[in-house]
Amino acid sequence: MRERETDVVVVGAGGDGPALAWRLGQLGVDVTILEAGPFYGNERWAAPNDAPGGESSTDPGDLSGERYDEQFTAREGEMNDPVAGKLRWGPADAERSPWQRAIPQQAVITQVAGVGGTTQHYYGNHPRAFVPAIDEQPHWPIDYDQLVPYYQRLEAVHPIEPAPTTPKAAVFFEGARRAGYERTDGYNVTSEGYRPFPNAILQPDERLMGDGGERDGESAGGEGESATDEYRYPDYEGDTLAAHEHQGGPHPRGAPVRERARRSSNVSLVPRALDTGHVEIRPNAFATQVLTAGGPGPVAATGVEFRDTWAGTVERVHADAVVLAAGCIETPRLWLNSGLPDDGWVGKGLTTHWFDFVAGVFDSATTETLVGQPAVEPHQGQAAGARVDVPGAGGIAVNTFAPGLTATTMYAAGQGEWSFDRDTAGEPWDTCGRLAGRELKERMADYRRTLTLICHTDDRPRQANGVSVDESTTDEHGPVPLVEWEPHPDDDARRDDLAVRAAEILREAGATHVHRADAAPILLHMQSSMAMGKVLDAGCEAHDVDRLFVADHSALPNGVGGANPTHSGQALALRTAERMAERYFGGVDEPLGGA
Amino acid sequence: MSYTQGTFAALVDAIVPETPGLASRGEEHVPGGLDVSLEAAVVERTNRFLEGESRVPLATVVAALLDAAAVELLLRRRATDGLNAPAEAFSRGVFARLSRRDRLRALGLLEGEEGAFARIADRFDDAGLGVVTYLAGSLPVLVQFVYYSEATAAAGETRSLGWRQADYPGPAEGYPVGMGYEIEAFEENEYESEMRKDDAGESEDDAGGEHESGGSER
Numbered sequence: 001m002r003e004r005e006t007d008v009v010v011v012g013a014g015g016d017g018p019a020l021a022w023r024l025g026q027l028g029v030d031v032t033i034l035e036a037g038p039f040y041g042n043e044r045w046a047a048p049n050d051a052p053g054g055e056s057s058t059d060p061g062d063l064s065g066e067r068y069d070e071q072f073t074a075r076e077g078e079m080n081d082p083v084a085g086k087l088r089w090g091p092a093d094a095e096r097s098p099w100q101r102a103i104p105q106q107a108v109i110t111q112v113a114g115v116g117g118t119t120q121h122y123y124g125n126h127p128r129a130f131v132p133a134i135d136e137q138p139h140w141p142i143d144y145d146q147l148v149p150y151y152q153r154l155e156a157v158h159p160i161e162p163a164p165t166t167p168k169a170a171v172f173f174e175g176a177r178r179a180g181y182e183r184t185d186g187y188n189v190t191s192e193g194y195r196p197f198p199n200a201i202l203q204p205d206e207r208l209m210g211d212g213g214e215r216d217g218e219s220a221g222g223e224g225e226s227a228t229d230e231y232r233y234p235d236y237e238g239d240t241l242a243a244h245e246h247q248g249g250p251h252p253r254g255a256p257v258r259e260r261a262r263r264s265s266n267v268s269l270v271p272r273a274l275d276t277g278h279v280e281i282r283p284n285a286f287a288t289q290v291l292t293a294g295g296p297g298p299v300a301a302t303g304v305e306f307r308d309t310w311a312g313t314v315e316r317v318h319a320d321a322v323v324l325a326a327g328c329i330e331t332p333r334l335w336l337n338s339g340l341p342d343d344g345w346v347g348k349g350l351t352t353h354w355f356d357f358v359a360g361v362f363d364s365a366t367t368e369t370l371v372g373q374p375a376v377e378p379h380q381g382q383a384a385g386a387r388v389d390v391p392g393a394g395g396i397a398v399n400t401f402a403p404g405l406t407a408t409t410m411y412a413a414g415q416g417e418w419s420f421d422r423d424t425a426g427e428p429w430d431t432c433g434r435l436a437g438r439e440l441k442e443r444m445a446d447y448r449r450t451l452t453l454i455c456h457t458d459d460r461p462r463q464a465n466g467v468s469v470d471e472s473t474t475d476e477h478g479p480v481p482l483v484e485w486e487p488h489p490d491d492d493a494r495r496d497d498l499a500v501r502a503a504e505i506l507r508e509a510g511a512t513h514v515h516r517a518d519a520a521p522i523l524l525h526m527q528s529s530m531a532m533g534k535v536l537d538a539g540c541e542a543h544d545v546d547r548l549f550v551a552d553h554s555a556l557p558n559g560v561g562g563a564n565p566t567h568s569g570q571a572l573a574l575r576t577a578e579r580m581a582e583r584y585f586g587g588v589d590e591p592l593g594g595a
Numbered sequence: 596m597s598y599t600q601g602t603f604a605a606l607v608d609a610i611v612p613e614t615p616g617l618a619s620r621g622e623e624h625v626p627g628g629l630d631v632s633l634e635a636a637v638v639e640r641t642n643r644f645l646e647g648e649s650r651v652p653l654a655t656v657v658a659a660l661l662d663a664a665a666v667e668l669l670l671r672r673r674a675t676d677g678l679n680a681p682a683e684a685f686s687r688g689v690f691a692r693l694s695r696r697d698r699l700r701a702l703g704l705l706e707g708e709e710g711a712f713a714r715i716a717d718r719f720d721d722a723g724l725g726v727v728t729y730l731a732g733s734l735p736v737l738v739q740f741v742y743y744s745e746a747t748a749a750a751g752e753t754r755s756l757g758w759r760q761a762d763y764p765g766p767a768e769g770y771p772v773g774m775g776y777e778i779e780a781f782e783e784n785e786y787e788s789e790m791r792k793d794d795a796g797e798s799e800d801d802a803g804g805e806h807e808s809g810g811s812e813r
């Protein structure tokens with residue numbers, strides 16, 4: 001068996017792992033990141049879905065915008081198909097099936113393997129946690145104050161700025177104003193209000209910014225039209241308002257990876273981590289065991305065993321500290337499959353923001369009056385650029401997609417009875433539940449006149465919800481994770497509240513038809529399955545295993561109020577890097593969070 | 596038409612049927628899933644859902660489950676429209692003989708908590724059986740996603756039927772739709788921390804490792 005040594009081994013190069021690795025690298029600590037999925041946009045893997053390619057990458061010069069453009073086509077089937085898409089939970093090898101999970105309920109889980117993890121198809125939404133979710137809910141062992149310097153650091157480097165207004169956002173703002181919400185201008189959310197999304201997306205080129213008047217809304221290089229070189233780097237820098245975040249967000253075309261507008265961690269943090277000269281990323285490496293020493297009694301983590309997903313060979317990396325950053329499902333799975341102690345909270349307390357979706361269809365005359373164009377045009381402008389915060393209940397946001405994803409989220413992923421068996425008399429929506437047949441096709445024929453909103457519920461951690469392992473189902477990486485999540489009636493009530501508010505905003509803006517999805521559990525924002533304050537101490541080191549840290553969203557003690565979680569996950573990961581350095585690597589001269 | 600393909604054809608037809616009544620919105624709105632061989636695309640993906648070993652192709656299992664659910668629907672007197680002779684493109688199974696809406700009601704029994712499978716899984720606390728509910732719930736998602744993505748476009752076609760019906764132009768390099776900024780920059784605004792944790796939680800942190808911090812109630 002091949003064995004190696006380094007200072008720190010990190011499992012997972014997803015949303016948060018690279019943030020931690022970057023900070024450790026800055027502090028001179030050598031880090032190896034093992035990542036189960038492929039490395040897109042890297043010269044060392046020219047055909048990452050067809051052949052094993054190189055072994056690992058340490059040089060930021062390996063990053064290749066050319067490869068990124070080849071691989072990220074922005075076509076939703078090719079990118080997002082849950083079985084065969086490039087952005088899926090499965091091995092790099094396109095011939096193979098996705099990795100298995102036991103999910104004994106109606107649910108959709110969206111997680112993505114590969115460098116960048118699930119941020120490869122995220123929308124770049126980076127609000128801070130709602131202040132009361134940290135300071136007033138009972139879950140956090142630290143104060144909101146203590147996260148602020150780390151938030152600020154990320155806001156400066158990604159950077160994170162107010163999303164530009166686009167027609168669909170303007171329609172939403174108008175509805176929110178008429179529904180009585182006031183605008184809030186601050187990073188720190190304590191009260192209800194509407195605002196542009198704080199987004200980790202570079203601001204668009206001035207030439208894409210009109211004055212809000214007449215616009216022809218013509219695309220450049222759309223497939224239906226003659227492709228042009230317009231909106232390409234270096235002529236254009238920053239966002240091009242192409243709305244392809246979910247499909248990988250590769251714009252502007254032609255740019256180096258680190259200058260792509262949507263700041264997924266592979267674009268923003270991975271290059272910085274490699275720049276430190278102390279970070280190595282090894283894709284196609286699935287961790288299967290945390291190695292430990294000691295016991296009975298106290299145990300300490302000493303390394304990780306992993307399997308090369310192409311060759312099937314097993315290797316080990318020994319280290320002075322181990323970090324699990326494999327996400328809310330695989331981190332507890334790896335923990336449990338390694339036989340580490342379980343205090344009853346390992347994998348438990350999972351929060352999911354108990355999503356729902358509400359859509360409104362607008363007459364041409366209405367959008368002409370509001371925004372000077374005959375349709376909403378959901379496929380133009382940032383996918384999610386406008387929001388309403390409702391601390392205590394959660395948030396409502398514009399969330400738009402290409403047609404396949406629109407049908408999936410709005411009309412296919414509902415729970416319970418189909419729309420044709422539901423009576424909506426007296427409800428705030430005209431239809432509710434899943435659509436089929438003529439009704440579905442009519443709604444989809446209205447696609448360009450439809451504004452879709454998402455509701456993010458501030459669901460609370462509960463021990464019954466979460467991840468264990470299904471001993472009866474094993475794949476090449478051991479027993480597969482068993483995922484169970486059910487809403488509590490209090491969470492249902494919060495979600496209902498948000499759905500009613502969303503319908504009201506759409507109606508106030510002038511929607512003629514409102515539909516509520518009544519979504520089944522969609523697990524896509526996942527938090528708190530290995531919570532700090534439960535499984536982890538206030539430095540995110542395991543209570544029961546020394547030198548073992550967690551740095552992904554599972555370490556968050558709750559759902560951060562319903563705000564999109566990645567800003568908080570990455571902020572906490574930066575803080576954890578400093579705690580690790582303080583405890584095991586000679587300290588931190590200038591901690592971001594102050595001495 | 597094999598049993599599996601024919602059963603999936605009946606499913607596809609229930610969700611995205613041909614809709615002659617939509618001709619008023621344009622001829623392109625008439626054809627449905629069967630016109631672009633959506634059933635084959637869904638069968639292929641269902642079979643690829645899980646990796647091999649000795650397993651039977653999963654789509655065949657799903658087809659059998661749909662028939663079982665159709666029987667359950669009939670036995671529990673939930674079918675409102677009775678049985679019909681199956682369409683030419685369908686299998687001869689029970690599921691394919693149900694009306695479009697009854698087919699979806701049958702699917703609902705497979706995925707819902709009160710269907711026979713969910714109840715048996717619950718009773719025996721068996722995750723393996725419970726996975727049927729997950730699979731069933733994934734079917735409409737798969738059908739609608741594949742139909743309305745580019746996946747069913749014929750070779751040489753840039754847009755699928757679904758994209759054309761949604762009037763989606765396909766991926767673009769960008770759109771000049773910016774309207775300015777509602778806010779130029781966020782402020783580091785004041786906030787009240789009503790309830791602060793005692794500082795002990797954090798200072799123990801420096802001692803490295805062993806402590807109970809926060810004392811959170813969940």
Ligand SMILES: Cc1cc2nc3c(=O)[nH]c(=O)nc-3n(C[C@H](O)[C@H](O)[C@H](O)COP(=O)(O)OP(=O)(O)OC[C@H]3O[C@@H](n4cnc5c(N)ncnc54)[C@H](O)[C@@H]3O)c2cc1C
Pocket residue numbers: 011012013014015016017034035036037110111112113114115116117118119120121122123124125126246285286287288325326327328330331334524525526551552553554564565566567569
């Ligand atoms: C469509 C979509 C849009 C979203 N938009 C937003 C948004 O705008 N804002 C926001 O805040 N959040 C958004 N999210 C959620 C966000 O992407 C996730 O919450 C975030 O990426 C989670 O970070 P993580 O580090 O916990 O896990 P992940 O990002 O999932 O990273 C985990 C990584 O670990 C790897 N891994 C897992 N197991 C192993 C193993 N055993 N060995 C080696 N590697 C392993 C995985 O392959 C993966 O790369 C979105 C999600 C989706 C699906």
